[in-house]
Amino acid sequence: MYVAAKGGEKAIRNAHALLAKRRRGNENLPSIGLDQIAAQLTLAVDRVMAEGSLYDIELASLAVKQARGDLIEAIFLIRAFRTTLPRFGNAQPLDTSRMLVRRRVSATFKDLPGGQLLGPTFDYTHRLLDTALGGGENGDISGDSPVASGGDIGDIPAAPVAMPRVTDLLGQEGLIEASPADDGAEPFDITRAPVAYPVDRATRLQTLARGDEGYLLALGYSTQRGYARSHPFVGEIRFGDVEVIFEVPELGFEVSLGTVQVTECQMVNQFKGSAEVPPQFTRGYGLVFGQCERKAMSMALVERALRWKELGEEQSAPAQDEEFVLSHCDNVQATGFVEHLKLPHYVDFQAELDLVRRMRAEHEAEMKEAAE
Amino acid sequence: MQALKKNLNDGSDLRAARQATMALLARASASELHAMLARLAPIPAASDLRPTETGLVMLRGRTGGDGAPFNLGEATVSRAAVHLEGGATGFAYRLGRDVGAARAAAIIDALWQDEERRDAVEAALASLKARLEAEADEARAETAATKVDFFTLVRGED
Amino acid sequence: MSAQVLARGFDDPVGESQAAFRAAMWALARPGRVEALATDLTPPAPLSPEAAALVLALCDYETPLWLDAALAAVPEVVDFLRFHTGAAILEEPGEARFAILSDPLEMPDFSAFPQGLPEFPDASATLIVQVAGFSDARFILEGPGIKGQTSFGAAPLPADFAARMAANRALFPRGVDLLLAGPGGVAGLPRSVTVRES
Numbered sequence: 001m002y003v004a005a006k007g008g009e010k011a012i013r014n015a016h017a018l019l020a021k022r023r024r025g026n027e028n029l030p031s032i033g034l035d036q037i038a039a040q041l042t043l044a045v046d047r048v049m050a051e052g053s054l055y056d057i058e059l060a061s062l063a064v065k066q067a068r069g070d071l072i073e074a075i076f077l078i079r080a081f082r083t084t085l086p087r088f089g090n091a092q093p094l095d096t097s098r099m100l101v102r103r104r105v106s107a108t109f110k111d112l113p114g115g116q117l118l119g120p121t122f123d124y125t126h127r128l129l130d131t132a133l134g135g136g137e138n139g140d141i142s143g144d145s146p147v148a149s150g151g152d153i154g155d156i157p158a159a160p161v162a163m164p165r166v167t168d169l170l171g172q173e174g175l176i177e178a179s180p181a182d183d184g185a186e187p188f189d190i191t192r193a194p195v196a197y198p199v200d201r202a203t204r205l206q207t208l209a210r211g212d213e214g215y216l217l218a219l220g221y222s223t224q225r226g227y228a229r230s231h232p233f234v235g236e237i238r239f240g241d242v243e244v245i246f247e248v249p250e251l252g253f254e255v256s257l258g259t260v261q262v263t264e265c266q267m268v269n270q271f272k273g274s275a276e277v278p279p280q281f282t283r284g285y286g287l288v289f290g291q292c293e294r295k296a297m298s299m300a301l302v303e304r305a306l307r308w309k310e311l312g313e314e315q316s317a318p319a320q321d322e323e324f325v326l327s328h329c330d331n332v333q334a335t336g337f338v339e340h341l342k343l344p345h346y347v348d349f350q351a352e353l354d355l356v357r358r359m360r361a362e363h364e365a366e367m368k369e370a371a372e
Numbered sequence: 373m374q375a376l377k378k379n380l381n382d383g384s385d386l387r388a389a390r391q392a393t394m395a396l397l398a399r400a401s402a403s404e405l406h407a408m409l410a411r412l413a414p415i416p417a418a419s420d421l422r423p424t425e426t427g428l429v430m431l432r433g434r435t436g437g438d439g440a441p442f443n444l445g446e447a448t449v450s451r452a453a454v455h456l457e458g459g460a461t462g463f464a465y466r467l468g469r470d471v472g473a474a475r476a477a478a479i480i481d482a483l484w485q486d487e488e489r490r491d492a493v494e495a496a497l498a499s500l501k502a503r504l505e506a507e508a509d510e511a512r513a514e515t516a517a518t519k520v521d522f523f524t525l526v527r528g529e530d
Numbered sequence: 531m532s533a534q535v536l537a538r539g540f541d542d543p544v545g546e547s548q549a550a551f552r553a554a555m556w557a558l559a560r561p562g563r564v565e566a567l568a569t570d571l572t573p574p575a576p577l578s579p580e581a582a583a584l585v586l587a588l589c590d591y592e593t594p595l596w597l598d599a600a601l602a603a604v605p606e607v608v609d610f611l612r613f614h615t616g617a618a619i620l621e622e623p624g625e626a627r628f629a630i631l632s633d634p635l636e637m638p639d640f641s642a643f644p645q646g647l648p649e650f651p652d653a654s655a656t657l658i659v660q661v662a663g664f665s666d667a668r669f670i671l672e673g674p675g676i677k678g679q680t681s682f683g684a685a686p687l688p689a690d691f692a693a694r695m696a697a698n699r700a701l702f703p704r705g706v707d708l709l710l711a712g713p714g715g716v717a718g719l720p721r722s723v724t725v726r727e728s
Contacts, residue, residue: 049445050445053445053446054428054445054446054447054448055431055445055446055447055448055467056447056448056468056469058468058469059448059469082428082446085426085427085428085448086425086427086428086590086591086616087427087428087429087430087446087590087591087592088427088428088429088449088451088465088591088616089429089430089591089616090429090430090432090443091429091430091431091432091447092432093432093433093434093441094431094432094433094434094444096433096434096437097437097438100508100511100512101515102511102515103515103518110521115519115520115521116519116520116521117515117516117518117519117520118518118519118520119515119518165437165438167436167437168438178436178439179434179435179436179437179438179439179440180435180436180439180440181439181440182434182439182440182441183440185440187432187440187441187442187443188443189430189443190443191443192592194650201435201440201442202435202440202441202442202443203442205433205435205442205444206442206443206444209433209442209444209445210445241511243395244429244431244447244467246429246449246465248463248465249612249616250453250463250612250613251463253387253391254391255391255394255395255398255463255465256391256394256395256398257398257429257447257449257465257466257467258398258399258466258467258468259399259467260431260447260467262433262444264433264437266436266437283436285435285436285437287433287444289444289445421536421538421539421613422539422613422614423539423540423541423543425543453613
């Protein structure tokens with residue numbers, strides 16, 4: 001039960017002022033600019049956009065600054081902001097096969113058409129702290145662009161504009177299940193209608209796409225460690241720019257609104273087949289705003305684990321429990337419920353206190369009676 | 373720029389050209405748009421058919437990349453609809469919250485529809501187009517420089 | 531769509547939407563009492579300025595809208611509403627969240643509109659009924675928001691209006707809500723009100 005507590009206005013005002021002061025930090029140092037956050041803390045900004053479920057780099061940068069780098073607080077700010085805006089409509093589904101690819105790797109095929117493009121990745125770094133980065137302006141130089149140092153741009157073949165997905169290649173041989181067909185139905189929207197379990201795949205994907213990275217990472221990890229029988233391979237990860245296309249009702253035709261960056265992961269899993277379906281590969285899918293590779297992979301692992309019923313598999317692991325997985329993956333909901341525990345609960349606790357005292361008195365009386 | 377779904381009616385080429393222009397205007401910075409307007413002056417008085425505003429568009433993905441759609445998350449979008457005195461009605465929809473830029477883009481869209489001014493608008497768009505192409509080329513070249521050829525080592529017989 | 535025929539929407543969307551919303555809110559909270567609703571809108575006929583103000587304030591992309599035959603027959607009305615609200619204009623009333631009835635004597639039975647579900651009574655339609663005036667006080671209203679009872683009149687309304695409202699009341703918590711838009715004002719008849727002939 002919630003009981004309102006009154007008072008404390010002055011203390012709250014002062015606490016907010018103190019928070020603002022601490023956020024600003026040492027005033028002899030320049031205030032960090034949103035453009036600096038957007039340009040240099042890109043992956044923090046991407047995570048805020050993905051889990052805030054709102055693509056707007058400038059707003060996400062502001063949220064990171066205002067939240068003092070607390071990304072879940074920043075995500076909370078973004079979610080609150082999006083409720084203030086009207087919705088103009090739904091864009092056409094993003095076409096990731098026409099991405100301006102900035103990174104694209106496959107762990108299953110080394111010689112895939114279009115090639116393996118490492119792009120800006122932490123993979124293969126030695127995870128050694130670079131003390132030069134902490135050495136002020138001169139220490140943080142980006143180094144020559146890989147193109148400039150490589151000589152003439154003409155020496156390096158430009159990546160093709162459209163790149164086939166690895167799953168398309170497997171699909172040509174019939175070795176992998178086809179994606180569920182687009183029957184023209186409008187996908188369920190968890191931001192507009194209450195969710196009732198069990199849910200369809202589109203609802204799961206929307207929920208996972210805005211879910212907490214750490215939570216999905218842990219669940220994805222659990223499926224690898226044997227909690228749900230899966231043997232996943234990264235069919236493909238790609239990251240880059242995709243065009244947003246929107247049909248404008250007053251014009252009656254489609255207009256390109258610009259581009260957004262997304263990370264896509266196709267996770268490929270072995271499937272032993274069933275009475276109706278021959279042995280083939282199945283897949284789990286991940287798609288996330290920004291460069292959020294760990295999240296896209298985790299999402300794909302969990303998405304695949306949740307498909308156990310459809311594929312006639314056994315349910316044996318936490319990551320397969322749809323209602324549990326989906327209803328706890330939103331970190332704004334989670335932090336709201338966990339953190340509300342620190343707000344005043346004095347009256348509730350007083351009631352509990354009275355109850356415990358009474359029970360103790362009764363217990364004491366019983367003990368005394370038994371002893372006599 | 374990705375090919376947009378064409379409507380196969382008489383005005384389809386004209387529509388495709390307008391779509392391409394609107395796509396460019398959606399990618400222009402506010403300063404580029406205002407520079408274009410300055411270059412295209414004088415411009416007839418513009419009135420708003422609807423106040424410019426910022427809202428949300430739900431972005432969607434496809435299950436497996438090519439299957440049934442699902443809701444991915446929203447993006448901020450600003451839109452404007454203007455009518456030029458004695459001229460056409462222009463529209464703009466752009467990602468982001470810059471309503472001033474959206475209004476400038478809508479004015480340029482209206483000017484483009486005037487056949488007498490279209491060439492001048494196209495000329496004003498040239499440097500924007502060049503910038504976007506150069507950026508995409510640079511991204512492709514940078515990415516291509518990280519292309520790797522993995523090779524597997526054959527294990528010897530025991 | 532041509533700009534020449536497109537009438538303007540709110541000049542001050544925030545202020546004017548809030549004013550219209552406030553009038554609608556009080557109208558539903560105090561059934562039968564006519565709340566003042568002033569607007570400068572000049573929508574294409576037969577859409578009335580007051581009905582237009584309510585629809586522009588209440589409807590958006592996510593509230594499908596149904597128009598009666600007299601409104602749907604006028605492309606300027608359809609263009610005006612689609613452009614300024616973003617709402618989908620439906621051919622059939624069965625999925626509508628809002629409806630505008632410009633010709634109350636021809637209003638469909640309320641069962642043609644969504645009436646909500648026991649779990650989600652809010653998933654029902656709000657009907658905006660254009661009336662010529664609020665005279666002819668031939669009804670007695672009772673229910674939440676009314677102290678005792680009050681007399682109410684609006685015209686034109688179908689002869690069996692009280693019977694229709696009684697059937698709607700019987701569905702509670704399901705049912706539709708009515709906003710009657712007349713010159714300079716709006717009155718509400720929510721599903722909770724009991725309407726009888728005086």
